[in-house]
Amino acid sequence: MKISNRLKHVLSDGDCKDLNQTTWISATDGLLTASQPILAVWALTKALNGEASVQMALISAACFALLLILRRLILWPTTRKLYNFSFSFGLTQRRKLLHHLVSLPLGAFNNLNRGKVSQILSEDMLWLENHISFTRPSILRDIVAMSSLFIAALIFDWRITVICLGVMLLATLAILIMRINLHRGLRLRSAGMGFAAQQIIEFAQGMPVLRAFGGKSGARDQFEKAVHMMREGFRKGVFRNAPLGAAYLAAIQASIGVAMLMGVLLLDGAVIAGGANNIANLAPMIGAIILLTACIPPARSLNAYNGMQILARISDENISQLETLPSLASGKIDSLSDSHDVSFEKVSFCYDAEEKEQTIDDVSFTAKAGTLNAIVGRSGSGKSTLMHLLMRFWDIEQGTIKIDDKDIRLIKTPLLLDQIATVFQETMLFNDTIANNLRIGRPDASDDELVDAAKAAQIHDFIETLPTGYDSLVGVGGANLSGGQKQRIAIARAILKDAPIIILDEATSALDPENEAAIQQAFLNLAKDKTVFVIAHRLSTIVDADQILVLDDGKLIASGVHETLRKDCEIYNQLWAYYESGQGWQIA
Amino acid sequence: MSVSAKQVDTEAPLPLSTSIKSPSSAPTIADAVVHVESKSEMLGSGAVVILWGHIKLHRKRMILSMAAGVTSAVLQIAPPAFAALLVNALMIGDKSHAIWMGVGMIVSAIVAMLCFTTSTVISHLIAADVQADLREKIARKIQLVPLGFFNLTSSADLKKIILDDVEEIEDGIAHLIPEMTAAVLGPVTILVVMIGLDWRFALAAFLPTFLAFMFLSIIMNGAEEITNRFFKIQARIASAMGEVISAIPVVKSYNHGDSALRRANAAFDDFGSVMSDWVEGNMVKTNWFTIFASSNLIFVVPLGIYLLSIDAVSIPVFVFFILAAMALGTIIASLFSVMNRIRKQEGIVERYKVIMSQPELVQVSRTEAQLPSDHSIHFDDVTFSYDETKILDQFSLEIPQGSSVAFVGPSGSGKSTLARLLARFWDVDHGAIQLGGCDLRKIESETLREHLSFVFQDVFLFSRSVADNLRIGKPDATMDEIMEAAKAAQAHDFISELNDGYDTVLQGGHGLSVGQKQRLSIARAILKNAPILVLDEATAFADPENEREVQKAIANLAKGKTLIVIAHRLSTIRNIEKIVCIADGRIIETGTHDELVAQDGPYSQQWKAHKAAQSFRMSNRNETASDQESEQ
Structure with missing residues (x-):
């Protein structure tokens, strides 16, 4: 029972106990439901013995009314509790998963299909909630109902009850075989859905490319493959499960007939010969048949719940898979001094253990507080990676990265990230208002501070032209804005954050010249007295840097100021040569 | 066998109708995902009708499934009848009849x-086909809608519709035929037989069912508003979580105070407040239905005992009514679950209808399609607005075959829009764009695509192999051609260093630098080798050591082609024969670089700014760089 472990893990001990108790209490409704046919049979037996009377009729009516009241008293509070528990479980679990996702090294996402993750957060979570509020109590309730009915039937006529039970057990055997099949089939289905989700998400996100490039065959092939896979998987599932399912239902339904037939055959001649006079002797058999008939609905539902339970288990497995991905452990240090020296000591790292070469290979340097540090190197030399390591997007395999002389792994993650403001090459905005996108940088920023940051990033005037100003929605991923506008919002976000360490990774690549010139001014203001890292392809930008780090193939091959590197470093000179020729070069 | 993945709804009754009107005239998917609207007249009929419309296409199988369904429904009356007859036979002492x-x-x-089972299997097979049909239909649709659709609709929302919703629709279809027929015909058969036997018992047996449905309709009416809120908030949670997944790096770097999880957390909080109202107003009260629907014996038994006591009924008839009333209860429970399923379909079908009612870019019919006579482009008095903001305003420009033109202008001036209109991501509002003398709207989309190659600012890579990503523009390209294109785009070297080279599967481009991704995008265009080439900030992220090579590759590629370049790095377009300066959607200046600089107009200002930005020196010491002289 892995799901119960999950409940213990997510809910508090008290809640978990309460939930289990509630589930059991709700199951007593099974007993109350079963009591109705039992009551009917009891009344019928009395009648068959010639004891039918107006008084009897009234007593049975009173009993039914009592059952109704009892069910009312049990169902209301238990339903309320079960659903509330299932939803609060769902909320807590989703929050946990989200935080776990955020705490994963970015590398985890290289091997993780985003479609699958989104499938886990939506569908799989629904199955688990459903399991708590509905499937689990329903299974228990039906088992209680069936057991009560069988026990009652045994008392009335043990022979035909045993026969009927035998047939039903055979059917249950079939269902158990089916369960193995079903689990396998549904697992495949779940994996297929993850694949399909990924294809659909990419189909939507890649629409510009598909529209501009997709030829006759290329465009939707993967998507169509996914659709085809789902259809075939579904058909196969239907064909595979239909015979056993049919056998189960037929056996359950026919078991009553079999029991009846055997009952008749077992009756001794005297009873039958007695005819109507001996009607009382028929009472046990008739009673047992009614009670056994009442077992059929719960038996059929159990078949359906079985499938739902399997789906909940698969969902649980999917979630566990996500949870077992190791997250980056947060440190304990919760305060840092104002000095923000950053140092890399013999740092090595590679994205993929199977990779032959290190992405970052034995890099050591120190960036003094308040200095400007430029990172240059060819594309793919590890410049961005180096900065991602500083932000603990990944953890390094060897060496240490220190801020304020403390290993960043020992610093509390939120505190670490508080120290760093970044502008990446690729801008990511949330489908929220401009103001909220800016406030990600500093949630408690006042409106004035927001405007100041936007002004510094040269985006304020544009925002003001929008009908709803700072409350305008940016669209999915910022789609309502141009590339330059998005980047300026990202810059404003970083300005607003005002952290002691600043990372600018090609921060102005998408800007038009006039904005770029103005923003460069803003950077000068922002950078004052901070520890700044700049990755810039435009080498002229960084000639005044206090330290230029030259990377090649993940190795730090030289560092120093522009003039010295110009003299000593061959690769640096090469980069300049490339740069200058690129500058002079033109398309067409 | 009928255990399909969608029986969640057996316990989640939804309202039949809700009536939140979206403020704007045309409903968006975002609205539809968020609001479960179902009574909007413009969108027409309900779920059953829509589902039925799809089922009808498979007439033969449908009839077979229905016939089987009807038989099994009518046979529901058999067990109580046989049991009663058996008791009767025993009472008159006829053992063989009893056997x-x-x-x-x-x-x-x-x-x-x-x-x-037969009915269910057939209907599931129909459902599987309908499902695939629907998915392909939606896919075709979203390939034809103007691209602005995707600004409002996240990929997560689309995933929900194409995957999860259609998966649920399957449930509606697969269970509509057998269970609906059984649930409707079963009670009717039972009622007829019951009335024929004894109307008093019939009344007693049906009374609880009647009460159950009375309660249900009261509960449903009362819970409409809260249920609507409930599903709205659930959709919000899904959407917010989808976004977090796609923006993980930002979320990570702004971990502090969960600010990047703001939307998700806000949705969670709102859910918490809606949840208990929903449980109270909906789930708890529904128990009234459950209780009465499963209390069919409550009147039958006392009535039977009374009638027996005055000798007004026979034992077999009483036994029949006990068993038949129990059977009725079972059928009502399944009718309830079918009703819920159908109700849940309402919201889903609504979203489906919203998506299918999106305006499409008009497609020309094969017979009317025109073939461009050459590779010239003519913007003819083009006006285009997006979101009520005018982006292009009476824009006219002639680009002869084989010539090159550069668009420059401030961010948001409309220069990228020109490229996107050319790709027919949108259609113009007024005027026309002509390719080789034909209006774009009169050219088949295949023909149009064959004529154009694009390199966009945002590079999108599919989670497929490198080779497949490059092959997108030319599905039948050989490996040699692919490698050649990659070499020309300076991408071959880094591709070769990947673990599986050209077969490396890219997970959304993770682990590649932006410059590398852009070179893949250029390789794609090179491989496609179309006569018209559109470059939208194509070299913005190129690294210095590649920029020259990439530009060389582009220059080679562009030879003899019609070339459109959109650039903010002005030095790259200096040599282009015609530079078009755009501001606020209009042409403000055209000419060669030298002419424009000489004119001392807006272009020349931009050029100065560009030179200044070029010579900018980053420093965190207190000095300004603005007055440094430009070098060139």
């Missing part, structure tokens, strides 16, 4: 279940 009745019961049970 036959027992056999009859077994046979009828088996036949009923086989019919039920």
Whole structure:
């Protein structure tokens, strides 16, 4: 029972106990439901013995009314509790998963299909909630109902009850075989859905490319493959499960007939010969048949719940898979001094253990507080990676990265990230208002501070032209804005954050010249007295840097100021040569 | 066998109608995902009608499924009848008749279940086909809508519709035929037989069912508003979580105070407040229905005992009514679950209808399609607005075949829009764009695509192999061609260093630098080798050591082609024969670089700014760089 472990893990001990108790209490409704046919049979037996009377009729009516009241008293509070528990479980679990996702090294996402993750957060979570509020109590309730009915039937006529039970057990055997099949089939289905989700998400996100490039065959092939896979998987599932399912239902339904037939055959001649006079002797058999008939609905539902339970288990497995991905452990240090020296000591790292070469290979340097540090190197030399390591997007395999002389792994993650403001090459905005996108940088920023940051990033005037100003929605991923506008919002976000360490990774690549010139001014203001890292392809930008780090193939091959590197470093000179020729070069 | 993945709804009754009107005239998917609207007249009919419309296409199988469904429904009355007849036979002492009745019961049970299974299997097969049809239909649709659709609709929302919703629709279809027929015909058969036997018992047996449905309709009416809120907030949670997944790096770097999880957390909080109201107003009260629907014996038994006491009924009839009333309860429970399923379909079908009612870019019919006579482009008095903001305003420009033109202008001036209109991501509002003398709207989309190659600012890579990503523009390209294109785009070297080279599967481009991704995008265009080439900030992220090579590759590629370049790095377009300066959607200046600089107009200002930005020196010391002289 892995799901119960999950409940213990997510809910508090008290809640978990309460939930289990509630589930059991709700199951007593099974007993109350079963009591109705039992009551009917009891009344019928009395009648068959010639004891039918107006008084009897009234007593049975009173009993039914009592059952109704009892069910009312049990169902209301238990339903309320079960659903509330299932939803609060769902909320807590989703929050946990989200935080776990955020705490994963970015590398985890290289091997993780985003479609699958989104499938886990939506569908799989629904199955688990459903399991708590509905499937689990329903299974228990039906088992209680069936057991009560069988026990009652045994008392009335043990022979035909045993026969009927035998047939039903055979059917249950079939269902158990089916369960193995079903689990396998549904697992495949779940994996297929993850694949399909990924294809659909990419189909939507890649629409510009598909529209501009997709030829006759290329465009939707993967998507169509996914659709085809789902259809075939579904058909196969239907064909595979239909015979056993049919056998189960037929056996359950026919078991009553079999029991009846055997009952008749077992009756001794005297009873039958007695005819109507001996009607009382028929009472046990008739009673047992009614009670056994009442077992059929719960038996059929159990078949359906079985499938739902399997789906909940698969969902649980999917979630566990996500949870077992190791997250980056947060440190304990919760305060840092104002000095923000950053140092890399013999740092090595590679994205993929199977990779032959290190992405970052034995890099050591120190960036003094308040200095400007430029990172240059060819594309793919590890410049961005180096900065991602500083932000603990990944953890390094060897060496240490220190801020304020403390290993960043020992610093509390939120505190670490508080120290760093970044502008990446690729801008990511949330489908929220401009103001909220800016406030990600500093949630408690006042409106004035927001405007100041936007002004510094040269985006304020544009925002003001929008009908709803700072409350305008940016669209999915910022789609309502141009590339330059998005980047300026990202810059404003970083300005607003005002952290002691600043990372600018090609921060102005998408800007038009006039904005770029103005923003460069803003950077000068922002950078004052901070520890700044700049990755810039435009080498002229960084000639005044206090330290230029030259990377090649993940190795730090030289560092120093522009003039010295110009003299000593061959690769640096090469980069300049490339740069200058690129500058002079033109398309067409 | 009928255990499909969508029985969640057995316990989640939804309202039949909700009536949140979206403020704007055309409903968006975002609205539809968020609001479960179902009574909007403009969108027409309800779920059953829509589902039925799809089922109808598979007429033969549908009739077979229905026939089997009807048989199994009518046979629901058999077990109580055979049981009563058996008791009767025993009472008159006819053992062999009793045995036959027992056999009859077994046979009828088996036949009923086989019919039920047959009906279900067939309807599931129909459902599988309808599902695939629907998915492909939606896919075709979203390939034809103006691209602005995707600004409002996240990929997560689309995933929900194409995957999860259609998966649920399957449930509606697969269960509509067998269970609906059984649930409707079953009670009717039982009622007819009951009334024929004894109307008093019939009344007693149906009374609880009647009460149950009365309660249900009261509960449903009362819970409409809260249920609507409930599903709205659930959709919000899904959407916010989808976004977090796609923006993980930002979320990570702004971990502090969960600010990047703001939307998700806000949705969670709102859910918490809606949840208990929903449980109270909906789930708890629905128990009234459950209780009465499962209390069919409550009147039958006391009535039977009373009638027996005055000798007004026979034992077999009483036994029949006990068993038949129990059967009725079972059928009502399944009717309830079918009703819920159908109700849940309402919201889903609504979203489906919203998506299918999106305006499409008009597609020309094969017979009317025109073939461009050459590779010239003519913007003819083009006006285009997006979101009520005018982006292009009476824009006219002639680009002869084989010439090159550069668009420059401030961010948001409309220069990228020109490229996107050319790709027909949108259609113009007024005027026309002509390719080789033909209006774009009169050219088949295949033909149009064959004529154009694009390199966009945002590079999108699919989670497929490198080779497949490059092959997108030319599905039948050989490996040699692919490698050649990659070499020309300076991408071959880094591709070769990947673990599996050209077969490396890219997970959304993770682990590649932006410059590398852009070179893949250029390789794609090179491989496609179309006569018109559109570059939208194509070298913005190129690294210095590649920029020259990439530009060389582009220059080679562009030879003899019609070339459109959109650039903010002005030095790259200096040599282009015609530079078009755009501001606020209009042309403000055209000419060669030298002419424009000489004119001392807006272009020349931009050029100065560009030179200044070029010579900018980053420093965190207190000095300004603005007055440094430009070098060139």
